[in-house]
Amino acid sequence: MEASKAADKQTSLQITGMTCAACANRIEKGLNKLEGVSEANVNFALERATVSYDPSKIDVAVMEERIHKLGYDTVKEAVDLELTGMTCAACATRIEKALNKLPGVSKANVNFAMETAHVEYNPADINIGEMQQRVEKLGYKAAPKQEKGDPTEHRQQEITRQKRKLLVSSILSLPLLWSMVSHFSFTSWIWIPDLFMNPWFQLILATPVQFYIGKPFYVGAYKALRNGSANMDVLVSLGTSAAYFYSLYLTIDWFLQGGSAHHGPAMYYETSAVLITLVLMGKLFESLAKGRTSEAIKSLMGLQAKTALVIRNDEELTIPVDEVIVGDVVLVRPGDKVPVDGEVLEGISSVDESMLTGESIPVEKKAGDAVIGATINKNGMLRIRATKVGKETALAQIIKVVEEAQGSKAPIQRIADVISGIFVPIVVGIAVVAFLVWYFLVAPGDFAEALEKAIAILVIACPCALGLATPTSIMAGSGRAAEFGILFKGGEHLEQTHKIDTIILDKTGTVTKGKPELTDVMTESNEADFLRLVGAAEKNSEHPLAEAIVEGIKAKQIDLPSTASFEAIPGYGIQAVVEGRELLIGTRRLMEKYEVDAKRAYDAMSTLEESGKTAMLVAIDKQYAGLVAVADTIKESSKDAVSRLKGMGIQVIMITGDNERTAKAIAAQVGIDHVRAEVLPEGKAEEVKKLQAEGQKVAMVGDGINDAPALATADIGMAIGTGTDVAMEAADVTLMRGDLSSIPDAIYMSRKTMQNIKQNLFWALGYNTLGIPIAAIGLLAPWVAGAAMALSSVSVVLNALRLQRVKIRH
DSSP states (O other): OHHHHHHOEEEEEEEEOOOSHHHHHHHHHHHHTSTTEEEEEEETTTTEEEEEEOTTTOOHHHHHHHHHHTTOEEEOEEEEEEEEOOOSHHHHHHHHHHHHHSTTEEEEEEETTTTEEEEEEOTTTOOHHHHHHHHHHTTOEEEEEEEEOOTTHHHHHHHHHHHHHHHHHHHHHHHHHHHHGGGSGGGTTSOOOGGGGOHHHHHHHHHHIIIIITHHHHHHHHHHHHTTOOOHHHHHHHHHHHHHHHHHHHHHHHHHTTOOSSOOSOOOHHHHHHHHHHHHHHHHHHHHHHHHHTHHHHHHHHTSOSEEEEEETTEEEEEEGGGOOTTOEEEEOTTOBOOSEEEEEEOOEEEEOHHHHOOOSOEEEOTTOEEOTTOEEEESOEEEEEEEOGGGSHHHHHHHHHHHHHHSOOHHHHHHHHHHHHHHHHHHHHHHHHHHHIIIIISTTOHHHHHHHHHHHHHHTOTHHHHHHHHHHHHHHHHHHHHTTEEESSHHHHHHGGGOOEEEEEIIIIIBOSOOEEEEEEESSOHHHHHHHHHHHHTTOOSHHHHHHHHHHHHTTOOOOOOSEEEEETTTEEEEEETTEEEEEEOHHHHHHTTOOOGGGHHHHHHHHHTTOEEEEEEETTEEEEEEEEEOOBOTTHHHHHHHHHHTTOEEEEEOSSOHHHHHHHHHHHTOOEEEOSOOHHHHHHHHHHHHHTTOOEEEEEOSSTTHHHHHHSSEEEEEOOSSOOOOTTOSEEETTOOTTHHHHHHHHHHHHHHHHHHHHHHHHHHHHHHHHHHHTTOSOHHHHHHHHHHHHHHHHHHHHGGGGOOOOO
């Protein structure tokens, strides 16, 4: 099972034509039924499908075809490439075939005569630079002629179209709304032109609203019913059609009865026209508000450099950042953004990496150092070699994590999906029953009265608010968290984090800075000779403590000889041979294992450990020779973060492979009461399981490397990042700032988001539950029901947007 998961690819498809959550559910079910699709999530608020699939069994084109068959469309981006180097039609065919085989390209046409290629593609899977690289591998050149399609352009066009339709609908509906005033006895003093009361005049105004402005509702209802389901469009088209056609019947009957030239019977044209206008208004407000929920992604994308200054063929060229390829040499002037991830070839400068790490102090860069795209070069010219471009850069990875989180579903949303899936048929049934009760029992024979009640039920019960309740909160919450350097990998992790009651903190690199220094040396012989042998042995180890010892010894200007052999003994220490002498460096257990008598050093060792230092015993040729001690300093934020976690009612446990005395000394400095020391790397996951067996919801916080098994085992794995290691596979949450205060921040953000989702679901469900009986007993006019329905969706989205203003205390 795991192997098949690993083989899965993921793609995102932008979808148009959805009108409510039932549409999203239908597309999701349709995609999940396809062979080769392991999981499909459709986000109604984002209008996007995220699909995990096996490329050996299915391709994106089949998914798009299924979406089209269900009655919806997918949005594509397109680019025209100028090609050079083609000599005949066979060249064009070759390029066309190669482009069409690229993942993410849906259609590529190469015109040999025009020397251009028109490519339609999914930007989630491929970028222009990758197309260029493919063409160049074939021996030709490609450059973008004209890039078409902005990722948000289709949404802007849709909003413009909605505004235009709303204006026309409002102008036509206003006279009908005016005439409706006459239905109420308490408004008899309001003057209404006779023309407005004429049934023919009302028919002329209502017809274009019903069939031109309201056409999308009919189309959507037809598509839904054709596919064996029902959605908001079914309710709106049923309700408005009933009002319109009943009014048309009354108009014809009035005319055949020789009706007067001006006044006619009470019509319901205004019910249908005003309803459609109000639904359109609600949809427009909803679209505008939904656009704001993805502000975090827009702001992240805005961090990217737009162009890059590259050196090609000894010339300096300014090109779009999409066209930079791996290996390009890029010049970064003072004040410019670094366009891509790379390695410094020449130059010395300081780079502001605060957008990634939250650290305001610029980082010094010199030849050999790594630089990250979107960071700002403060002073000095840098010449860098591009190592990661396009979707491989650190910023692109961050954007991808945030997008995937926003597009994923929280478990709580499944409830809303199930309800909205069965809601519409139930509502239609209730409306029919209400009509029959009114027609036969409450107001016998009064068709108009019974119809009005049925229409009000149909309209008030639209499940739009229910479908928007969870995804808008997830989008706003995960986006806001990303602004504080907290990356939730998915909606389920954002939901689960609020349940955490126990936090396990790894010591080194999490509670402490992870950069220890050599502090004490005690030896029974010449110190320089002793350190020379110890340094030679430790320089082969990758352990942070070994690095600290070697750096401390080198600082004393002591040269280190080469090592004949070296072995790391996990949990104990190291064994090495230097200049024919056998060295053992490590714990008491290491000395006991090799039967070295080091008891005389235990008291000194204990004293060092009680002060928070890590002491290591040294034996040369199985004889005790001395000890070295190192200390790791605590991060400035650790004490405050632990205090905040305790204040949130969360138990904090520190876990470390270090000895108990050192661990307790560090724990005491930051206020941690529970310590588990001398735990081997593989034992950390077992400690997590023990706590889970006690019924606790456990979050493990570590550096994402040694702690991978424990991070994967915990209910929530939090990886402390450095701003560049954003794609940490084992973790559910990445804390980019490397700061412990991000842990309570993440939990706080999760709690706020869940609180917001519950508010939205309560409002959406409560609103429908209360609205239906109120409409059924006749206390809700259809137009009031329409206004309330529109208001419910907008209020849910606006409530979710409050998350974008959440303040996190640091």
